[in-house]
Amino acid sequence: MTPNDNIIALATPSGAGAIAVIRISGKSAIALAAPFFKSVRGKDLAKQKTHTxxxxxxxxxxxxxxxxxxxxxQGPNSYTGEDVVEISCHGSPYIQQQIIQLFLRNGCRTADAGEFTLRAFLNGKLDLSQAEAVADLIASDNEASHQIAMQQMRGGFSNEIKKLRDELLNFASLIELELDFAEEDVEFADRSQFKDLLRRIQEVLKRLIDSFAVGNVIKNGIPIAIVGEPNVGKSTLLNALLNEERAIVSAIAGTTRDTIEDEISIGGIGFRFIDTAGIRDTKDVVESIGIKKTFEKIEQSQVVIFMLDGSSVLKPEFDIEKLKVELEKIKNKYPQKPLLILGNKADLISAQEQDSLHQQIPNLHFISAKTGEGVETLKERLLEFVNTGALRNNETIVTNTRHYNSLLKALEEVERVQFGMDEDTPADLLAIDIRQALFHFGEITGEITSDDLLGNIFANFCIGK
Structure with a gap:
């Protein structure tokens, strides 16, 4: 049931600022606000044109x-589909609260989290996937996540789903019609066309499902663990990547005893770098805990950067075979994680010495975290781990776990229908699987919803949106 009371909330961040925006929405929002607004030109707010x-x-x-x-x-030509009033006032927290309290005493209630967007959905201004994109747009912190959220909010994803659902619904209607005339033994649905449709639906669903791997990392960022022995320059590299003194750097081995995380955008993609404690044998209890956390962060990361001191490798006492064993262990334990091997302190190693090390460790990439040499090349290599082709081609990319799960279930039902067609399953049984596929399509766009589902989705919104 669509609510018709009046709600109010601060639409800008709380706290002091130059201005603040207070939003009121409801069936009588304009009439409610009019008595408390005195125009400098004597206008009656209730009689003014919309969008003024x-x-x-x-x-x-x-x-x-x-x-x-x-x-x-004026509704329905507003964000929520109802009458909406937005009051731009000075950003004093005292002024904000005085205005909000005034309207709470005179016919408004405080909006719930996401209630403005919920009303937009209930009033047909947005479908459910577009409404969810509003939250993603607000949360976007890099170019790629912003681009995907904008595409989804404009209806790119939902339009693709609706088209498939409408075509499937048309055939479902013909199948249901055949059931009504079962005694006549007639076929209203062209089986060959239906098979072509099922094939097209499966292709689109598989493409959308596969895009989630890219969409998920774009939305949440790519976690990268920087590991290696103590004092090889891990913290210096983190500072060089972030272009700030984020991690403490010293010549004392074991300076970093806990993990340090920060995120930067490379090529519009978010990368979350995790500087970890140096891996070594130690009797220091605190340092041991840090080393344990290092392996936990490797588990959580999607890419592992193994860093070594290139100048130390050249020394006679360095055990190169032990290093190769350690690298092999990481590769075997985490076969799905790309492993980048960095030789730091390239500024202290001659070109001839670098060639010699390359022969012993073929995949070694030289950098100097101190001078910045090779850091830009490292960023380019990291971008290679992200399939940005779909993003560049403006293809639909799935970032929402709920959509991903519904797509998987829809594909499963469509494949069941396909199997039924191949096995000449009776129309009444086919109809059951088609209805289930339509149900999962409808879950994505909001044509099929429940109060619990809406509550879970909009509870994650900020109050004023």
């Missing part, structure tokens, strides 16, 4: 609370 802005004061019993700009949006 007015200068005046918010007044309570002749007491001026603030000079404001009030934007008027």
């Amino acid at each position: 802005i007015h200068l005046g004061h918010i007044v309570e019993n002749d007491r001026i609370l603030d000079e404001v700009l009030v934007s008027v949006f």
Whole structure:
């Protein structure tokens, strides 16, 4: 049931600022706000055209609370589909609360998390996947996640799903019609066309499902563990990548005793770097805990950077065979994780010495975390681990786990229908599987919802959205 009461919330971040925006939405939002707004030109707010802005004061019993700009949006031509008033006031927390409290005493209630967008969905202004994209857009912190959220909010993903659902629904109707005329032994649905449709649906679903691997890392960032022995320059590399002194650097082995994490954007993709404690045998209890966490972070990462001191490898006492064994252990334990081997302190190694090390460790990539040499090349190599082709081609990319699960279930039901067609399954049994596939399609766009589902989705929104 669509709510028809009036809700209010701060639409800008809480705290002091230059301005703040307070949003009111509801069946009588404009009429409710009008008595408390005194226009500098004597306008009656309730009689103004939609999508207009007015200068005046918010007044309570002749007491001026603030000079404001009030934007008027008449339903259904508003974000929520209802009458909406947005009050742009000065950003004092005191002023914000005074205005909000005024309307709470006069017919409004505080909006729940995501309730403005929930009303937009309930009033048909957005489908469910578009509504979820609003939250993703707000949370986007790099170019790639912003691009995907914008595409989904414009309906790119939902339009693709709706088209498939409509075609499947059309055939489902013909199958159901055959059941009504079962005694006549007639076929209304062209079986060859239906098989072509099932094949196309499976191709699209598989493409969307496969895109989740890329979409998930774009949305959440790619965790990268920087590991190696103590004092090889891991923290210096992290500082060089972040271009700031994020990690403490010293010549004392074991300086980093806990993991340090930070994120940067490379080529529009978020990468989360994890500087870990140096791996070595130690009796220091605190350092041992840090080393244990190092292996935990390797488990959680998607890429492992193994760093070594290139200048130390050249020394006669260095055990190169032991290093090769350690690298082989990591490769065998984490075969699915790309392993980048970095030889740090390239500024201290001659070209001839680098060639010699390359012969012993073929995949060694030289850098100097101190001078920045090779750091840009490292960033380019990291980008190679992300399939950005779909992003460049503006293809639909799935980033939402709920959508991914529904797509998997829809594909499973469509494959069941395909199997039924190949085995000449009776129409009544085919109809059951088709209905299930349609159900999972409808879950994505919101044509099929439950109160629990909506509650879970919109509970993750900020209050003013």
